[in-house]
Amino acid sequence: MATRLQPAIIRKFIPPRKRDSRKGDNGKVLVVGGSHMYHGAPILASLAALRSGTDLVYTCVPKIITSSVRAISPNLIVIPMVDAKLTRGAANKLLGQTPSDLDSATIGMGLSIPDEEALKLLVKSLASQDVRISLDASAIVSYILPHLPQKNIVLTPHAGEFKRMSGIMPPSSIKERTSVVEKFAKEHSVTILLKGSTDVISNGNQTYVNPKNLASMTVGGTGDVLSGIVAGLLARNRNPLESAAAASYINGMAGKMAQKKNGLHIVATDLIDNIPAAMKPFDRITK
Template sequence: MKIFSKEQIYEGDRFTIKKQNISSSELMERAGISLFNWLDARLQGAPVPILIFCGIGNNGGDGLVLARHLISHGYNVKTFIVDFSDKRSKDFLINYERLKETTKDWPVSIHSVDDFPEISSQDIIIDAIFGVGLNRPISDWVIALFKHFKASKALTVSVDIPSGLYTDKTPKHEDDVVTSNLILSFQTPKLVFFLPETDKYIDQWEILNIDIDATYLETTETEAEVLGKYDVLPMYKQRDKFSHKGSYGHALIIGGSYGKIGAVQLSSRSALLSGVGLITAFVPKCGYIPLQTALPEAMVITDADKKLITDIVFDIIPDAVGIGIGLGTDEKTVKAFESFLKNNTAPLVIDADGLNILSKNKALLKYLKEDTILTPHPKELKRLIGDWEDDFDKLSKTKAFVKKHKVLVIIKGANSISVYQDKLYINSTGNPGLATGGTGDVLTGIITGLRAQGYTALESACFGTYLHGKSADLAIEFKGYQSLIASDVISYLGQAYLDLFKQADTPLSEKEQKPEEVKK
C-alpha cells in the first residue's frame, strides 16, 4: 500500500476532481459519507452523544458533512466550530450552510477556553479540526481544547489525521496533538502512523476508500509503502518438482564468541527454516560441539582460536553470508572482519557486532559489496549515521547513508523500515513479543537464507521482515507477549509461509494447496 505525501494527496484530489468531472464539494461529500457509513455500521443508531469539533478548513468541512448525515439519521449530535481564524475554505462554507438547513440546532462557535463544552467519558468526540494541511503554530487555547478532550477520557475519533500532527515533522510538545483512539484515514495511511516518536498519538487507524482516481493511485511513485501479505506474496519463489538442496543456495553464518554461540545457532536454524538448501556456520572452536549437537542439519567450520574469531578462512563458496551475530569486538576479531570484507564477493548481511565494528571503523564501509544489507536497531543505527533531530531527520540521514554506500538498511523496530535507494518499505507484521534477546539474530538468519536462495536484496529484506513478524504474530496466539522467545519465532516460520496462501482473493486448486506448488 502506497503512502502519499501531503503534496501528493492534494494532487490526487485535483486529479480525481478533473478526471471524474466532479466538484471539490462533491469529493468532500464523498469523504463525509464514508465517515458516516463507518460510524453508522458500528453504532447502529445508538443514542450515545456525538460531539463533532470542526476546524474551518477542509478537514472541518468533512466533519460538517458527517454531522449532517448523522443528524439526518437521528443520531444525538452536537457540532462545534473551532474558530481559530477568520479564513474559511470554500467547501467548509458550503457545508456549513447545508448543515444549517438540516437542523435548527446550529453549530456552536468556540473562540476561547470559556466556550469549551462539558464532555463526558460516555461521549464520542469526532476530531475534525486540522487535517494534513496544517502548516502553522497552534493557538494556546486550541491546545487547551486538545487537553480538554484527553481529560474527558471520551472515545476520540480523528478524521484523516489527529489534529496538530504534521505529515512531515514531529511535534515539539506532546500536548500540541489530539490523542486519538482511532483515526479514520482517507484512501491511504500517513507516514507518521508508523514512526516511534508519533506512536503516542495513535492507537488504531483504518482506511476509508473515497474513490480517489485509480490511475493516479497506481501510477504515482511514492517515497514510502506499507507491505502486507499481498505485497510480499508475489516475491515468493516457487519450488520445482525436480529441485534438490543445491537448488536453494548455501548460506554461511559467521559469528559467535565464548558465551555467545547461541546467537549463531538461532541465525543458522532460522536460515534453514527460511528454505535455504545448505547452511554452514563459522565459529570459534568453543562453538563446535554446541552447534553440532543443537543443530545437526548444519555444517560447522571453526576458527583456530577457542574463544574468538581471529581468521575467517573457509573452503566453500557461499551464495550469501550473514556476519556479526555474537561476534564480539576484540581487536583480533576486528582485523579478521576487515580482511573478510576486503575479500568477500558473496551477497552480505551484517548485524550486531558487525555493525558495531563498522561504526568504530568507518573506513571499512568502502569495502561493502553493493546491496549489502545492514540490520541495525536504533542505537546501532545512531552509531552508524550519527544523531538525528527527529524521526524524519533519521529517515533522511539513513537515505543519504544508503545512497552514499549503495547498501540497504533495515531500521528495526515496531514497524521495521527497509531503506533502499530513495524509498522506504514499511513492514506491517510483528508485535511487542519480539522485544526479547535473539530475535534480531533470527531476522539475520531469515534474510541471509532468502538471499542465498536467489532473492534480491530488496526482496530478502521486505519478505524477511514480513515472515519474521508474521511468525511472531502467529506465535503469540499460543505464547503471549511476555513468554515469546526467539526460538518460538523460528518454530512458527513454517506457519508464516503457509499463512501466505490462506484467504487468498481467488480459491486455490487442489494441487495449489501446497505452497511450494503455487505459481506466482
C-alpha cells in the same frame, strides 16, 4: 514515499521452488558468529535460515563452542573458527574451509571482532565470489562502509547500532526515521533494514515499512532470527532490498503467531518454529 508491506508484495519477493531441484539449488548460506558468551546467536540465525527454505547452512563459530553448537541440532553443519574471536588468521582459515559456491552469508551475531582488518578481509573476499552479504550486530561498524560492494549488502541494525555506525540516532517519528534511513542507504549504496516496532527497509531509492507493534519481540534473539531469514532469502532472491523486505515481513508474522500463542512470554526459538506457517502462503512449486 514509503510503501507498507503487504502479502501481495511479499509474494513477488519469494521465488518459487522448482519441482526437480536438487540439494543446494535452493541456497547455500554461511553464518559467522558466536563467542564464549553468545553461543546461541549463530544457532538461531542458522536454524532460521534453514526454516526459510535454504538447503545448506554452514555455521562458523569459535572452536571453543563448536561442541555446544553441534549438540543443539543435527541439522547444523558446523565449521570451527580457529580463534575465539574474528582475527585475520581465523578469517583466512575460514575462507579456505567454506564452499566456493556460497549464495549468501550473514556475519556478526554474537561475534567478537577485535581486528577491523579481519572483518574487511572476510567481507571483501566473500563479495569477490559474488556472495550476497548481510551484516548484523558487531559487524555493523562505520569502518566497514567504504569496503562494501555497492548494492549487494544488507545491514540490519537496531537504533543503537545505527547510531554507532552513522553517528545519528534514528528519530521516533516514522516519517523522520524513514528519511534518515533513506539518506544513509543512498549515500553508502547499501540496503538498510532498521529494526523497531516498525521496521524501515530502504536502498535509498525505494523504501518499505513494516509495522509490527509486537511488545513481546523485545526478547533477545529475535534479531538473530531475522538475520537468518535475510540470509536465507538472499540465497534464493539475490535482490537485497526485496530479500530484506520479505524477511522483515516473515519475521514479523512469525512473531505475531508466537505472541498469539504465548502472549508476552515468547522466546526467539518460538519465532523459528513459526517461520514455516508464516511462509506457507508464499510457497509455490514450478516445473
